[in-house]
Amino acid sequence: MRSLNNETVIKSGEKSKLDLRELWLYRELFYFFAWRDIKVRYKQTVLGAGWAILQPALATGVFTLFFNRVAKISSGSASIPYPVFAYLGLMYWNAFASAVMTVGNSLLASSGIIGKIYFPRLIPPLSASALSMVDFFFAAIVFVLIMLGFGVTPGWAGIFMAIPSLVLIVVAALGVGTFFAALNVKYRDVRSALPFLVQIVFFMTPVIYPLTLIPHRFQIFAYINPATGAISSVKAGLFHQSINWAGLLISWVSALVVLSIGLWYFRKKEKGFVDII
Amino acid sequence: MKPIIEVENISKSYTISHQTDVKAGYDTIKDDFAKLIKKPFGGTGESSRETFWALKNLSFEVNQGEIFGVVGKNGSGKSTLLKILSRIIDPTEGEIRMKGRVASLLEVGTGFHPELTGRENVYFNGSMLGMSRQEIERKFDDIVAFSEVEKFLDTPVKFYSSGMFVRLAFAVAAHLDSEILILDEVLSVGDAGFQRKSLKKIKSTMQEGRTVLFVSHSMGAVQQLCSRGMVLKDGKLEMIGKISDVVNSYLSKNLDQTLDSLDETTSIVKKLKPEMYASSTDKMRFERIELVKKRAGPPTLHFNEPIEIKITINARAPIENCRAGITLQTYDGTMIGLSHSNDNDRKNLPDLGKGPHTFSVRLSNPLRPGKYLLGVSAYEDIKSKKRANMYVPGALSLEILPETESGLIAPEQDTSILTFDGEWTVDEKPD
Numbered sequence: 001m002r003s004l005n006n007e008t009v010i011k012s013g014e015k016s017k018l019d020l021r022e023l024w025l026y027r028e029l030f031y032f033f034a035w036r037d038i039k040v041r042y043k044q045t046v047l048g049a050g051w052a053i054l055q056p057a058l059a060t061g062v063f064t065l066f067f068n069r070v071a072k073i074s075s076g077s078a079s080i081p082y083p084v085f086a087y088l089g090l091m092y093w094n095a096f097a098s099a100v101m102t103v104g105n106s107l108l109a110s111s112g113i114i115g116k117i118y119f120p121r122l123i124p125p126l127s128a129s130a131l132s133m134v135d136f137f138f139a140a141i142v143f144v145l146i147m148l149g150f151g152v153t154p155g156w157a158g159i160f161m162a163i164p165s166l167v168l169i170v171v172a173a174l175g176v177g178t179f180f181a182a183l184n185v186k187y188r189d190v191r192s193a194l195p196f197l198v199q200i201v202f203f204m205t206p207v208i209y210p211l212t213l214i215p216h217r218f219q220i221f222a223y224i225n226p227a228t229g230a231i232s233s234v235k236a237g238l239f240h241q242s243i244n245w246a247g248l249l250i251s252w253v254s255a256l257v258v259l260s261i262g263l264w265y266f267r268k269k270e271k272g273f274v275d276i277i
Numbered sequence: 278m279k280p281i282i283e284v285e286n287i288s289k290s291y292t293i294s295h296q297t298d299v300k301a302g303y304d305t306i307k308d309d310f311a312k313l314i315k316k317p318f319g320g321t322g323e324s325s326r327e328t329f330w331a332l333k334n335l336s337f338e339v340n341q342g343e344i345f346g347v348v349g350k351n352g353s354g355k356s357t358l359l360k361i362l363s364r365i366i367d368p369t370e371g372e373i374r375m376k377g378r379v380a381s382l383l384e385v386g387t388g389f390h391p392e393l394t395g396r397e398n399v400y401f402n403g404s405m406l407g408m409s410r411q412e413i414e415r416k417f418d419d420i421v422a423f424s425e426v427e428k429f430l431d432t433p434v435k436f437y438s439s440g441m442f443v444r445l446a447f448a449v450a451a452h453l454d455s456e457i458l459i460l461d462e463v464l465s466v467g468d469a470g471f472q473r474k475s476l477k478k479i480k481s482t483m484q485e486g487r488t489v490l491f492v493s494h495s496m497g498a499v500q501q502l503c504s505r506g507m508v509l510k511d512g513k514l515e516m517i518g519k520i521s522d523v524v525n526s527y528l529s530k531n532l533d534q535t536l537d538s539l540d541e542t543t544s545i546v547k548k549l550k551p552e553m554y555a556s557s558t559d560k561m562r563f564e565r566i567e568l569v570k571k572r573a574g575p576p577t578l579h580f581n582e583p584i585e586i587k588i589t590i591n592a593r594a595p596i597e598n599c600r601a602g603i604t605l606q607t608y609d610g611t612m613i614g615l616s617h618s619n620d621n622d623r624k625n626l627p628d629l630g631k632g633p634h635t636f637s638v639r640l641s642n643p644l645r646p647g648k649y650l651l652g653v654s655a656y657e658d659i660k661s662k663k664r665a666n667m668y669v670p671g672a673l674s675l676e677i678l679p680e681t682e683s684g685l686i687a688p689e690q691d692t693s694i695l696t697f698d699g700e701w702t703v704d705e706k707p708d
Contacts, residue, residue: 010364010373012288032404036390036397043392116387117405118364271367274360275291 023120033127038134052138056090063090063208076210080239081150088238089207091139092231096169097198098132103177104194107185107273114274121270122263125178129170136166158238165230168255172226175258182269186276201225206232223247226255279376280338281457281488282362287371289332289357289512331357332512335371339505341456344479344489346499346506346520348527354512355492359383359461362490377456380407384461386446391435395426395445398434402449416452423478424448444471451478458482461492476501500524500646500679560665561596564589564633566653566672577676580687581698584640584675588653591633597659598626601636604652604668605644605675613649613694616640626658643695646679646687 023030042048060083067073068082075085106128107114107121114121140162147154184190205227206213214222222228223244229251236243332354339345349355360366362373363381388405389398399420403413413420421427424445426437434442460479479502482489493499499506500520507517508527516526568576569585578584588601602617618636619625654668679687688696 006377008364008373008375008379010361010368010375012368012370012372028410029404032401036393036401039397040390040392113388113405115365116383118381119405274366 019120023122023126026120026123029119030123030127030130033123034130037127037131041131049138052135053142055135056087056094056139057142059090060087067208073209073213075239076212077239077241081152084146084150084152085210085235085239086208087143087146088235089231091136091143092165092169092234093202093205093207093227094139095132095136095166096173096227096230097202098135099129099170099173100177100180100198101194102128102131103174104180104184104190106177107181108188108191121273122178122266125174125181125266129174129177132173133166133170152239154238155240156237157243158234158236161234161237161243165234168226168230168252171259172230172251172255175255175260175262178262178266179258182266182273185269185273201227206235210235219244220247220250223250224254226251226258229255281341281376282339282490283374284335284337284362285372287332287335287358287361287368287373288330289354289361289366290369291329291331293327293329330512332361332368335509335512335514337507337514337517339488339490341488342486343505344491344503346503346523347490347492347509348494348499348506348523349509349515352511353509355509356383356461357512358509359459359490359492363459375457378407379457379459380450380453380455381459382406382450382453382461383459385443385450389434389442389446392433394433395430395437399445399449402446403452406450406453407455408453412454416454420445420448420452423451423474440471447471447475451475455487457488457490459490462494560594560657560663561590561592561629561655561667563653563655563667563669563672564591568651568673568675575676576674577678578642579678579680579682580644580646580685580696581642581681584642584651586638586640586651586653588636588638588655589633590629590636590655592629592631595631596629596657596665598657599629599634600626600656600658601638602654602656603638603640604654606650606652607647607694611694613644642677643697644677645694645696646677647694649675649677651675 042051045051047054063086064083068086075082103125106124109128110124114124180190180194184194204222205225206222207227211219211222211228211232223246229248233243233248235241335354335358347355347358357366359381360383361368362375363379363383365383386402388402390401393401399417400410400413403416403420404410408416421430424441424447426441426445429437429441434445437445476498479489479491489502491499491503503520505518506520506523508515508523516523565587566589567587568578569587570576570578586603588603590599590601600617600619602615604615605613607613616638618638651673652669653672656666657664681687
């Protein structure tokens with residue numbers, strides 16, 4: 001006799017809760033989704049994971065040429081080589097941007113499966129965010145080599161901040177991403193608008209320019225953008241500058257608010273996804 | 278004992294909008310803004326929107342260990358019901374209670390990724406259907422053996438033939454180990470041999486005390502597998518009960534739609550559209566095909582009941598040396614048998630004058646219970662380019678019931694199409 005202790009009850013109009021226990025039960029599926037995406041991503045490419053390195057490297061080259069040499073934007077300190085400065089920023093920014101985009105499109109990308117198999121709908125967005133982390137780690141290995149090449153000695157504070165900053169990036173990206181993923185199901189406009197929005201935020205974030213370029217009294221507002229907190233604190237830490245802890249706190253609060261809004265909206269719309277996808 | 282699945286008053290509605298312009302089903306922000314501007318306070322809704330009930334007040338119960346069949350025409354709400362039970366969509370009204378793990382297979386091969394190898398897909402798909410990694414590892418060899426694709430396990434599935442693909446996909450699902458298994462029309466995959474194997478596999482799950490909810494268009498499969506079932510019609514329960522009653526009720530109300538009339542008498546008559554069933558040179562046409570039956574009702578015959586067919590041919594010009602014929606095929610196209618009007622006498626080839634002529638034939642019936650296609654042919658046996666020749670492969674569909682006229686159950690022979698009426702003796706004398 002099989003045990004029949006777990007009962008499934010389906011009721012109409014029931015609000016979906018953020019069921020962490022269920023998410024935990026489905027953790028293997030999360031791994032499998034992430035594993036599949038990583039596997040499939042570089043199939044039939046010549047460079048494979050090389051793209052994870054090439055993208056920030058080439059972008060660094062372009063920004064160094066046009067922003068640094070032509071437009072005379074510097075790293076804000078003579079002791080920090082601009083390419084190192086820009087690569088570091090781009091490394092974190094790419095993690096944020098690609099996480100927002102893949103999470104934002106994750107539901108549509110797996111719409112075929114969603115319509116046929118039940119699993120917590122948060123699984124595709126969660127595992128999509130894992131994908132951009134893989135690219136980040138490839139890019140980070142190269143960053144170490146770049147620092148060695150330019151003879152930059154990283155500060156301890158920066159090394160300690162490296163992972164918390166990445167976490168901050170993921171939290172914020174997941175919040176924005178899940179919101180747009182849910183919106184994307186109903187409004188396909190999101191697919192076209194999202195890259196454009198991400199591009200705008202890129203210029204509002206001190207990725208390729210130092211935060212000091214923004215007038216001092218406005219700087220604190222820039223921290224409302226969580227990417228600002230993540231990127232400028234790791235930069236300050238690595239390049240022996242002082243970290244703006246108040247600013248970082250604002251970024252964290254903002255990221256958590258964004259995550260809450262994203263998850264709230266996602267859950268609100270979750271049950272209807274299949275009806276309109 | 279309490280039932281394992283309790284469904285109480287389930288309804289599901291969809292809002293369908295009648296759009297005049299051709300557009301995809303989803304909205305754009307522009308549309309919603311436009312609506313907001315036109316009706317800033319919500320209004321009473323647009324007149325072009327209509328509520329459609331895919332399911333309405335459906336209640337039923339399934340007991341543990343039952344294989345429960347759900348039958349109904351396309352659009353009767355079968356798939357909606359299975360999707361609600363699988364928790365893919367939410368019911369608009371009502372409540373469902375299910376005890377134990379629920380696994381569902383609504384489509385074979387969902388989530389298979391073409392770039393991944395067979396081995397990788399087994400793991401990914403198994404995990405998606407709710408198996409743990411240890412569980413997949415434990416069953417991996419069984420799954421592979423069942424699918425018969427050992428040699429190609431490390432090949433990306435995009436290089437698989439469609440047969441290999443469905444075999445592997447079904448194999449994963451067939452090894453799901455849940456208390457409740459929900460299956461939607463999944464037995465129609467693969468060739469006949471694989472279908473029989475799949476059917477057996479599902480039957481064996483019942484012996485393990487598992488409960489199966491099974492949707493199919495194949496009355497043969499439903500009748501073979503299920504113990505109880507129900508008929509859905511327009512989202513409502515039409516009848517529920519013993520599977521033989523369910524199948525008979527469904528068949529009698531939903532005849533093969535290619536039939537023009539169910540009979541003035543008791544026979545099944547099919548009037549053929551002349552332009553579709555004319556001979557190559559239009560010298561003759563099939564007019565009607567009749568399955569002679571003793572009882573009114575659907576095109577079914579009892580096991581061992583002789584098959585009587587009348588074929589009416591309309592000759593538009595004199596026909597020389599005419600030969601009529603009958604073919605029998607399984608639904609997957611295997612030719613089972615032929616019979617021609619001159620089989621017993623080669624020279625029996627009548628000349629037909631203008632006008633209608635009816636060939637009658639009575640065949641012995643060795644067919645096993647199931648659905649078959651009956652074809653008709655007519656041929657002018659002369660050496661001329663202008664000779665008339667016509668053949669309609671699936672003119673009638675025919676179902677053989679699992680019982681003889683006197684109520685005897687057909688012998689159990691899962692894997693065969695024909696039963697031979699053998700006379701057996703044994704030499705009992707000692708040597």
